[in-house]
Amino acid sequence: MGSPLHYPADDANTPGNRGWLGTVLVALGYLWAGPNTIVAVAIGLLLGGRFETVNGVIEIEGSRIAAVLSRLPVPAAAMTVGHVVFGRDRGWLQVTRNHERVHVAQYAKWGPFFIPAYLFLSAWLYAQGKDGYRGNPFEIEAYAVDEPKD
Numbered sequence: 001m002g003s004p005l006h007y008p009a010d011d012a013n014t015p016g017n018r019g020w021l022g023t024v025l026v027a028l029g030y031l032w033a034g035p036n037t038i039v040a041v042a043i044g045l046l047l048g049g050r051f052e053t054v055n056g057v058i059e060i061e062g063s064r065i066a067a068v069l070s071r072l073p074v075p076a077a078a079m080t081v082g083h084v085v086f087g088r089d090r091g092w093l094q095v096t097r098n099h100e101r102v103h104v105a106q107y108a109k110w111g112p113f114f115i116p117a118y119l120f121l122s123a124w125l126y127a128q129g130k131d132g133y134r135g136n137p138f139e140i141e142a143y144a145v146d147e148p149k150d
């Protein structure tokens, strides 16, 4: 949680001043993930989703987004693309917020390489007969935030 690229899920967890380096890294993360974010915003507009910004992350939900998320190869309650999180509805956006914020930070680090890296790892795991979703290191990191830490 000490990473400057950590995106808090609620105001109570909002870090104070990130320092100049942290602020620059966050700005670079927005730029680096920008192409993904722009495509996601366009998809959200096309699907007529409702937009809300929560702590620097755009959350988009609506019935057509819910329909798309439910038809994915791994049906999802929410999905992150750049600094955008799509959710079936506000309730799901809230429940999945900690998990999806980890993916936002991953996009900020990996930028245009995030989706290829994610898909490559999933395909590689599937090819070995393993779980390409829960076995994916990006998902392992994201699921870890909601696990109790003693």
Ligand SMILES: [Zn+2]
Pocket: 099, 103, 138, 139, 142
């Ligand atoms: Zn995930």
